[in-house]
Amino acid sequence: MNQVGRAIPRLEARTKVTGRADYVHNLRLPGMLYGKIFRSTVPHGRIVSIDVTAAREAEGVYAVVTGEDIKTIIPNPYYGPAFHDQPILALDKVRYVGEAVAVVLAADPHAAERAVQSIVAEYEELAPVFDEVEAVTSSAIVHDELKPAGTFADLKHLAGRKNTNVALDYQLRRGDVAKAMASADHVLEHIFKTQQCMHTPLEPIVALAEPGEGMLTIHSSCQTPSFVRMEIARLLGWPENRVTVKVPFLGGGFGAKVYVKAEALAAALALLARRPVKIALTMEEQFYTITKHATTFRIKSGVTKDGRIVARECDVYWNGGAYADIGPRVAQKSGFTAAGPYDIDNVRIDSYEVYTNRPPAGALRGFGIPQLVWAYESHTDLIAHEIGMDPLEFRRKNILADGRPQATGTIMQDAAIGKVLDAIAERMKWHAPFDRGTGTLRRGRGLGIGFKASISPTTSGAIVNVSADGSVVLYTNTIDMGQGSDTALAQIVAETLDIRTEDVKVVHGNTDVAPYDMGTLGSRSTFHMGNAVKRAAEEARAKLAALAAEVGLPAGTNYPFAEIFRKRYGMQAGNVIGTGTYIPSYKPTDPKTGQSDNVTPFWMIGGACAEVEIDTETGHVRVLRLVNAADCGRPLNPKVARAQLSGAAIMQLGFTMYETMELDGGQVTNASFADYKIPGFRDIPVMEAELVAATQSTGPFGAKGLGESGTFGVSPAIANAIHDAVGIRLTELPIRAEAILRALRAKEGRPLEDEE
Amino acid sequence: MSGARTIAFTLNGRKETAAIETHWNLVELLNRFGLGGARESCGQGLCGCCTVLVDGVAVSGCLYLAVAADGKTIATIESLDEGGALSPVQQAFIDAGAFQCGFCTPGFVLMTHQLLEKNPDPSEDEIRHYLSGNLCRCAAYPEIVEAVRAAAKAMKHVR
Numbered sequence: 001m002n003q004v005g006r007a008i009p010r011l012e013a014r015t016k017v018t019g020r021a022d023y024v025h026n027l028r029l030p031g032m033l034y035g036k037i038f039r040s041t042v043p044h045g046r047i048v049s050i051d052v053t054a055a056r057e058a059e060g061v062y063a064v065v066t067g068e069d070i071k072t073i074i075p076n077p078y079y080g081p082a083f084h085d086q087p088i089l090a091l092d093k094v095r096y097v098g099e100a101v102a103v104v105l106a107a108d109p110h111a112a113e114r115a116v117q118s119i120v121a122e123y124e125e126l127a128p129v130f131d132e133v134e135a136v137t138s139s140a141i142v143h144d145e146l147k148p149a150g151t152f153a154d155l156k157h158l159a160g161r162k163n164t165n166v167a168l169d170y171q172l173r174r175g176d177v178a179k180a181m182a183s184a185d186h187v188l189e190h191i192f193k194t195q196q197c198m199h200t201p202l203e204p205i206v207a208l209a210e211p212g213e214g215m216l217t218i219h220s221s222c223q224t225p226s227f228v229r230m231e232i233a234r235l236l237g238w239p240e241n242r243v244t245v246k247v248p249f250l251g252g253g254f255g256a257k258v259y260v261k262a263e264a265l266a267a268a269l270a271l272l273a274r275r276p277v278k279i280a281l282t283m284e285e286q287f288y289t290i291t292k293h294a295t296t297f298r299i300k301s302g303v304t305k306d307g308r309i310v311a312r313e314c315d316v317y318w319n320g321g322a323y324a325d326i327g328p329r330v331a332q333k334s335g336f337t338a339a340g341p342y343d344i345d346n347v348r349i350d351s352y353e354v355y356t357n358r359p360p361a362g363a364l365r366g367f368g369i370p371q372l373v374w375a376y377e378s379h380t381d382l383i384a385h386e387i388g389m390d391p392l393e394f395r396r397k398n399i400l401a402d403g404r405p406q407a408t409g410t411i412m413q414d415a416a417i418g419k420v421l422d423a424i425a426e427r428m429k430w431h432a433p434f435d436r437g438t439g440t441l442r443r444g445r446g447l448g449i450g451f452k453a454s455i456s457p458t459t460s461g462a463i464v465n466v467s468a469d470g471s472v473v474l475y476t477n478t479i480d481m482g483q484g485s486d487t488a489l490a491q492i493v494a495e496t497l498d499i500r501t502e503d504v505k506v507v508h509g510n511t512d513v514a515p516y517d518m519g520t521l522g523s524r525s526t527f528h529m530g531n532a533v534k535r536a537a538e539e540a541r542a543k544l545a546a547l548a549a550e551v552g553l554p555a556g557t558n559y560p561f562a563e564i565f566r567k568r569y570g571m572q573a574g575n576v577i578g579t580g581t582y583i584p585s586y587k588p589t590d591p592k593t594g595q596s597d598n599v600t601p602f603w604m605i606g607g608a609c610a611e612v613e614i615d616t617e618t619g620h621v622r623v624l625r626l627v628n629a630a631d632c633g634r635p636l637n638p639k640v641a642r643a644q645l646s647g648a649a650i651m652q653l654g655f656t657m658y659e660t661m662e663l664d665g666g667q668v669t670n671a672s673f674a675d676y677k678i679p680g681f682r683d684i685p686v687m688e689a690e691l692v693a694a695t696q697s698t699g700p701f702g703a704k705g706l707g708e709s710g711t712f713g714v715s716p717a718i719a720n721a722i723h724d725a726v727g728i729r730l731t732e733l734p735i736r737a738e739a740i741l742r743a744l745r746a747k748e749g750r751p752l753e754d755e756e
Numbered sequence: 757m758s759g760a761r762t763i764a765f766t767l768n769g770r771k772e773t774a775a776i777e778t779h780w781n782l783v784e785l786l787n788r789f790g791l792g793g794a795r796e797s798c799g800q801g802l803c804g805c806c807t808v809l810v811d812g813v814a815v816s817g818c819l820y821l822a823v824a825a826d827g828k829t830i831a832t833i834e835s836l837d838e839g840g841a842l843s844p845v846q847q848a849f850i851d852a853g854a855f856q857c858g859f860c861t862p863g864f865v866l867m868t869h870q871l872l873e874k875n876p877d878p879s880e881d882e883i884r885h886y887l888s889g890n891l892c893r894c895a896a897y898p899e900i901v902e903a904v905r906a907a908a909k910a911m912k913h914v915r
Contacts, residue, residue, distance in 0.1 A: 013849075016861050017855070017865055018834065019793020019794075023795075026795070202795075202893050251859030482855075483856065643856065643899055647856060650897065651893070672799075673800055674800055678893060681883075681884040681900075
């Protein structure tokens with residue numbers, strides 16, 4: 001029926017344009033209390049006292065809860081996907097400004113907010129540490145002891161470590177770097193930095209917990225319902241089946257809503273209050289909840305005079321903030337790609353996840369990859385300039401081809417790096433002359449390309465239920481947060497069962513009815529869940545065929561499903577259920593060398609080419625044109641896929657040009673849209689998005705994930721374009737007019753007055 | 757503490773009264789009527805997710821006090837498809853794929869209606885300018901421009 005590859009509108013399109021789509025944001029339950037959070041004002045300190053007397057006595061207040069109160073129902077209230085390091089409410093210590101210390105519960109959220117103002121906490125302040133490099137050797141220690149969760153084998157060696165802020169020290173060793181570096185004609189070394197940012201989903205993080213008799217239902221705006229169920233059950237010491245996690249649509253996620261965010265707090269409060277409790281963060285509070293890692297990346301390359309990279313050293317420091325969240329995975333999973341999509345025989349990578357006294361950092365659209373690409377693609381351009389090669393040709397000469405080993409030793413397969421590079425170059429007409437501007441307005445072009453490994457080890461399960469009238473329901477714990485997974489997965493069911501996509505209903509995000517799924521993250525849904533859904537649909541198809549044979553229908557004929565059921569049961573009755581599970585093969589990286597011959601189920605490739613214009617008098621930069629390309633295999637829904645690609649690129653444009661969390665003594669001073677600018681309509685350049693012709697041989701109908709790929713190349717493409725235009729090199733994000741002007745003036749030998 | 761008041765207003769074509777607290781904003785009032793299409797997101801009138809029409813003019817529901825709606829005519833996103841048929845703007849948003857998560861979409865749809873009422877044939881620059889008070893974190897901006905253009909075309913045919 002050609003359902004795969006159809007550019008159909010999203011299944012839920014109508015509910016979204018009419019304002020009736022279902023979000024936890026809008027959910028209210030009878031008897032519900034609102035919880036408003038009292039937060040730490042110091043970055044690092046021992047809690048001396050928390051005085052909640054006035055708050056408890058305030059009008060309309062139902063209860064006030066502190067960390068000690070949480071312990072009465074959860075004796076060991078520490079959670080986290082990688083480390084059990086984060087208390088539901090602060091205990092003994094606070095580790096960042098904005099950490100949740102106490103909660104006021106009230107039926108009226110305004111009453112709760114008012115009462116929060118009357119809570120007084122006293123802290124014995126400890127020396128804080130904010131910088132990711134300093135934190136490695138700092139005497140300020142954020143956590144007294146490291147507490148790996150036990151979920152990940154490669155974190156076990158960290159258990160019980162004391163007097164360190166290093167939450168993961170991933171290392172990769174390949175070839176003989178020292179020897180190759182010594183033999184190189186050119187050796188270049190640079191340091192690049194990125195800033196702390198926030199996802200700012202427009203539906204702020206929210207969870208509503210509803211207690212029952214020995215049961216608990218959590219309605220959450222969450223990307224990982226299966227994980228939340230498991231983690232809440234673990235905290236409570238309950239069997240998993242006593243906890244239900246329900247997730248409607250998400251008003252954006254981007255990684256902010258993975259693992260546990262507001263759920264553990266809402267659950268504990270609901271059990272304490274024996275009433276439904278809603279924790280709905282404000283936009284401001286999101287900045288104190290989860291962020292994107294700031295990084296420092298020292299990169300060094302040895303290159304031959306004819307333009308071959310023979311050695312590369314990478315030292316990456318990830319500013320994880322006060323709680324690990326999924327940061328150690330970022331440091332490892334993204335860390336092993338830090339040398340870039342290049343064919344280099346001798347590589348050393350050291351990647352450190354580091355605790356600091358900043359708001360926690362986790363996953364944000366790319367899982368660390370944009371930070372790495374920023375560095376290695378800026379560095380790549382600098383090498384090309386040094387040896388006098390065209391940046392595109394230099395990349396072409398060094399990119400990893402299918403069949404060649406990546407730095408981990410895994411042989412590249414179905415990775416269309418060359419095609420993506422060609423696509424962006426062709427669309428920008430790279431070698432054609434263009435208007436370079438005159439006078440104080442100068443134009444330039446730059447490109448950047450990056451790659452990412454996917455998630456493993458990991459599991460996805462799905463159920464396809466064919467009803468007696470032939471209508472079909474897909475049960476999945478993949479969450480549609482805007483990426484279009486409901487529609488794409490329905491297309492897979494429809495293609496397999498030879499029906500229309502519109503006739504498939506998707507029930508997503510309900511741990512009572514849908515099977516386990518690791519999470520909607522890391523661009524894994526199309527591939528991992530897609531494969532599980534395909535298997536479930538294939539099993540349903542096989543069962544329908546068996547049923548048809550049983551009732552004597554000739555094989556190969558296309559009877560409506562309803563007729564098969566009628567013949568079998570004598571009326572409209574029964575159903576057929578197909579289940580599917582997908583677990584990709586995987587080999588963990590060696591703890592000493594970082595090597596694995598099967599490190600990822602697939603590779604994502606994304607590239608960008610930018611044209612910019614600089615006003616040399618003011619340093620103001622305008623991105624005139626932004627071309628993006630990606631390898632997503634064969635797109636299941638090209639229309640949705642292209643929008644994903646340009647959406648990701650625009651988001652990264654924000655992280656490149658505007659967004660940065662300003663910190664003053666650990667306090668975020670711009671935690672609102674008034675001061676933290678995300679891209680709006682006036683900021684969007686001319687955009688082009690291309691999905692290169694490719695196939696992922698192991699993907700469902702040749703498809704693979706795409707949600708992050710559009711972010712990869714954007715930042716270095718813009719910095720490289722600025723370099724091309726005016727000959728200055730920026731090494732820190734975001735790129736602001738001030739930095740450009742400073743660099744321009746320094747280059748002209750007349751630095752700005754305050755730098756003299 | 758603020759006081760309670762009773763206000764009377766027209767909501768999506770129907771006369772209503774409500775007992776409110778004077779510190780409530782318009783979004784809170786609408787929530788009491790089961791209307792969830794106007795959503796408080798940034799809480800500062802900067803994102804446009806809470807857009808509501810009051811006496812035919814778009815306001816930020818998070819900054820507009822409910823008490824100020826006394827005697828006014830309020831229209832929300834939920835009024836656009838009364839009777840079951842989508843407005844041409846809503847249909848154009850679907851056809852162009854002009855949203856991802858959908859959280860900001862009601863605001864964009866309402867503002868597009870306002871734009872096309874004032875300017876039936878806007879240029880791309882006029883579209884971008886008029887909608888610059890609405891934010892879309894999924895960044896469906898290129899598709900939104902396409903949708904507004906298609907809606908303008910469709911509505912011209914109706915006229």
